[in-house]
Amino acid sequence: MAKVWKFGADVDTDQIVPGRYAPYMRPDADVGQAAFIEARPEFAQNAQPGDLIVATDNFGCGSSREYAVEALRRRQVGAIIANSFARIFFRNALNLGIPLFVAPDLVAALQDGQEVTLDIPNRRVIAGEDVLPLPELPHFAQEILAEGGIVPYVKKYGRFPGEEPA
Amino acid sequence: MGQTLSEQILSHAAGRPVRAGDLVVVRPDVVMSHDSLSPSIIKIMQEELGVASVKDPAQLVMVLDHVSPASTVGVANQQNQVRRFAREQGVRLFEVGRGICHQVLVEEQIAAPGKIVLGSDSHSTSYGAVGAFGSGMGSTDIALIWATGRTWLRVPETVRVQVNGRFRPGADAKDLSLKVCQVLTIAGANYAAVEYHGLEWLPLPGRQTLASMAVEVGAKVGIIPPEGEVAERFSVPEWLRVDPDAEYARTIIIDLETLEPQIALPHEVDQVVDISQVAGTRVDVIFLGTCTNGRYEDLRQAAEILRGRQVASGVRFLITPASSREMTRAAEDGTLAALLSAGATLTTPGCGPCMGRHQGTLGDDDVCLSTGNRNFKGRMGAPTSKIYLSSPAVAAATALTGVITDPRNL
Numbered sequence: 381m382a383k384v385w386k387f388g389a390d391v392d393t394d395q396i397v398p399g400r401y402a403p404y405m406r407p408d409a410d411v412g413q414a415a416f417i418e419a420r421p422e423f424a425q426n427a428q429p430g431d432l433i434v435a436t437d438n439f440g441c442g443s444s445r446e447y448a449v450e451a452l453r454r455r456q457v458g459a460i461i462a463n464s465f466a467r468i469f470f471r472n473a474l475n476l477g478i479p480l481f482v483a484p485d486l487v488a489a490l491q492d493g494q495e496v497t498l499d500i501p502n503r504r505v506i507a508g509e510d511v512l513p514l515p516e517l518p519h520f521a522q523e524i525l526a527e528g529g530i531v532p533y534v535k536k537y538g539r540f541p542g543e544e545p546a
Numbered sequence: 547m548g549q550t551l552s553e554q555i556l557s558h559a560a561g562r563p564v565r566a567g568d569l570v571v572v573r574p575d576v577v578m579s580h581d582s583l584s585p586s587i588i589k590i591m592q593e594e595l596g597v598a599s600v601k602d603p604a605q606l607v608m609v610l611d612h613v614s615p616a617s618t619v620g621v622a623n624q625q626n627q628v629r630r631f632a633r634e635q636g637v638r639l640f641e642v643g644r645g646i647c648h649q650v651l652v653e654e655q656i657a658a659p660g661k662i663v664l665g666s667d668s669h670s671t672s673y674g675a676v677g678a679f680g681s682g683m684g685s686t687d688i689a690l691i692w693a694t695g696r697t698w699l700r701v702p703e704t705v706r707v708q709v710n711g712r713f714r715p716g717a718d719a720k721d722l723s724l725k726v727c728q729v730l731t732i733a734g735a736n737y738a739a740v741e742y743h744g745l746e747w748l749p750l751p752g753r754q755t756l757a758s759m760a761v762e763v764g765a766k767v768g769i770i771p772p773e774g775e776v777a778e779r780f781s782v783p784e785w786l787r788v789d790p791d792a793e794y795a796r797t798i799i800i801d802l803e804t805l806e807p808q809i810a811l812p813h814e815v816d817q818v819v820d821i822s823q824v825a826g827t828r829v830d831v832i833f834l835g836t837c838t839n840g841r842y843e844d845l846r847q848a849a850e851i852l853r854g855r856q857v858a859s860g861v862r863f864l865i866t867p868a869s870s871r872e873m874t875r876a877a878e879d880g881t882l883a884a885l886l887s888a889g890a891t892l893t894t895p896g897c898g899p900c901m902g903r904h905q906g907t908l909g910d911d912d913v914c915l916s917t918g919n920r921n922f923k924g925r926m927g928a929p930t931s932k933i934y935l936s937s938p939a940v941a942a943a944t945a946l947t948g949v950i951t952d953p954r955n956l
Contacts, residue, residue, distance in 0.1 A: 390732050390733070390814060392920075392922045394924060394925050395923065395924075398902070398924050398925075399901035399925070400901075400903055400907075400927075402582060403585075404581070404582045404585065404612070404621060404624060405613070405903060407585075407620045408620070418929045419923070419924075419929070438732060438733035438736065438764065441732060441764060442668065442920060442922060443667075443901075443920075444666065444668040444670075444684055445582075445583070445684075446583070446586070446684035446685040446686060447586070449684070464733065464736065467736055467764060467766055468668060468683065468684060471684065471687065472684035472687075475686040475687060476686065529686075530686060530687075531590070531594050534595075534690060534694075535595070540571050540690075540698035542571060542698050543571040
């Protein structure tokens, strides 16, 4: 089972990892331990691999800092489900291979602290009696996630999404 | 059907006409990275992608501005690593003290009308001030450009901001930027370009303020047609011009004749009010600086208010010029002397305390009025500190009194 960590609107990347905790500032520390360290310390302490982040509008706004996404990857977040994502965060998360879904129905249905089963191959979240369908991602996003991120994607295909094969 | 400025620039780069929603693969003209992320970009390119050398050193620019000069041994060592990499790869690097990346690239005319300038920094929207397609990306995307010379982009829809009239005394481009944040809201232009019209008369510094703040409404790009002062100082390609029948996803109209000085309240950049609603709020720190408002004109405006007067007792007034060139201009005409005589503290040109790392990190419960672009919780230091955002004139008036003050009331 995975736990739901629910957030509100406009969670900025300074909340996910404050600039003071950047790898640049603490080169010997694990940035994964800094995930939500000030905004939600219980996440930093207790989040388990596979847990879900659920948020309302505009998740990940603000700075382009990829280490905010890297921190969540190191915590092995199972998926991020939100009403909407900020542009750079969405791209960074795809690039690092974190599944993310725009699904307001699920955001409304899922509660903080709820125990659920995330079933990405069958595109659904099972919450008690409820089976909640996950929406389909854009084709390019599916392709990137299927390879586990943009680096393995480019290594495999030798091209970018949207580019004709050489 | 006409094209927006972003569609024109991406069509030119892609070698075919493209529209909002298309995916394009382009070769960016410039790829900027700063000290904060260059070490991670080097690592991703060399260790994850397994590519030893950048594809085209002439495409890259590096600037050491985020922690400048270094504050710890760890930071100093990483800066040395970046210097070594730039030297070995033949990449142009601007040293500690030269200034904020977005200011330096405009001063050096590395960012120019019609170019695609991508940076490892969200405020790379700033390059739209000169009519460039400027946008921020994460470390992995930048590493891929270093390795291949190319990247992929989705052509953005465009939100048109039509500005009417001229600023009244007391208001400036920062107040307009904050008003745009209030009207569009923090995600109102997510994935989109913001294109500003009606500002042919606005000098370059005000354009830089507007373009830098575009990312605060979620925008991918914040672009101003390269007319007026920009057309005089930069070469504008003949294919780049405002197309009267370009298609906009949305248009908002802002009337400068009724624009009051604006303040963004903690902790959201779109929680913006007229100054009258918060005048009198006590502050501990005033910060004049950043890519949004650290230029000569901003310092001069503050000096005009502070000349011959003193910063209120118990208040720290920190000034971080946007670049060495802006600081030198301010030194040459007595602007700096007026500010220092009034009791201001001057720090090295660069990002300063904007992201809470050095040169004025906020402590518990500190209240700061900043001319910067972000007031997120804990952005400048302790999570219990608070940040208000304002124009340089409001910052100077507030430094004088220790409470948020309308400069028109002095």
